[in-house]
Amino acid sequence: MTVDASLKEVSSSAATVPRRTFLQEVIEDTPGSDPRFEMCIQCGTCGGSCPSGPDMEYSPRRIFAMIEANMREEVLKANTFWYCVSCYYCMARCPQEVHITDLMYTLKRKAIREGYCRESSASDAPDFSEYFVDAVLKYGRSFELGLATRYHLRHHPLGAVKMATGMGLDMLRRGRMDLTPRRIKNLDQLQAIMAKAEEIGRVEREQGGIR
């Protein structure tokens, strides 16, 4: 299908999009062809395999049950997906081949967009992701010192001191940290692509009734 045709297909249905269930919304907002979220049989293998399981308010299995039950606010305020370390154990073991790790990313994006992440017990985590993104949009590459500095000063002033005297100093002494960012050559090109991608994503959500 061409790009225009695929966009048209989305927009022709836009005028009549009915209110989505929470499950439909997360399915449509997840990349890949089919994340198989509706295939969960509540076996609990994912939660049992998760290294962060004990620290999560709700296990991945429970999150699936809550999504099915349309408990949108409770889900989006949870710390579950912020404590996901992307280890893919759950996905490797799930008997239904549900793309669980991708769900965690989708919930992160929704919680940020809708502001629920501020009410989560892991409310620092979104800033770390957002500051990382800011640096990459600005330079094309990640910038560890700038990111750590901005993040720690906002959330862990003590962490910033630790950075400056402990591990950060160790890293700097061994030439493992840049004091200034590195930029790619064709930054304009990257930024044009990013601006367009942001717009396409926004239109896709608006037309698909995805919050």
Place this chain on the structure above:
Amino acid sequence: MKKYIYYPGCSLERNASAYNDSTLAIAEPLGMEYQEVDDWNCCGAVEFIAVDKMQAYALTTRNLALAEQQLSNGEQMVAPCSACFLNLSKCDAYLTASPDLAGKINQALAAGGMHYTPGRVHTRHLLDVIVNDVGYDAIAEKVKKPLYDLRIAPYYGCLIVRPGFLDKFDDPEYPTSLDNLMRTLGGTVVDFPMKAHCCGGHMTQISDEIALNLINNLLKNAADYGADVIATICPMCQLNLDAYQKDVNKALGTNYNIPILYFTQLIGLAMGLSADELGFGKEIIDAAPALAKIGVKPPKKARKARPSKEALPMPTMPEEE
């Protein structure tokens, strides 16, 4: 010489420069030739996808598109960082599976005059390429100084074995390729039941408690089996186990002192290259005692202190633009 397109990624530029140096140092003797992706950008790590889906995929795909332009004879792309490998291979797999996503991403790329054909650039992890393309036998032939007496815990972490979006080159839970590689080098491979468990990823930035516990589990497991060193294949794993080892000791009252070395550094040592050529001296937990065990001189240029000895310049908030 077998040709590959090389995607180093942000970590290898600086924090994991020892990985980059050692990867490049062993390439020629192993018959590999790299052409770096010109003007590559960050792969997005695990952060970008948490903020904007379309941007995250466009960001990763720009790298695939750049690599596609450099293809001359069906070369494959090699990424030494597990997170870069995961993002590049996953992105390609999802673009191939979803023409809708591919169409939208290409529309975004077009704003920068670029295009990517899903499936054209096949990304593999460096470990996969070394054990399966070069092969154990060819490596064994190059071993001049076997790592006898060095007790190695082979650490895979998560992303190279799970979930395997393009290739499944090893078992997702109990991989063995790095074990076999270390044995090929003459090393003694210790049992390491947690070898495919998580290093904590970015948790070190988000929750000290959770991260230090995950790191402690791994260090304890390696220490329990008497490992002299942990061999790693990922800059994030190296950083977490190396740079936070002292923090684990402080917070949990442990006393670990285990150097975390890149598997390419160990290959290089076995081939008889010097510690200097292989980026030694950048590790926080000093590798010199382990090197002494196998009769290798510590690096000369290591431990060069910077002029400001007390502290980094006190961090300030970067100006908002």
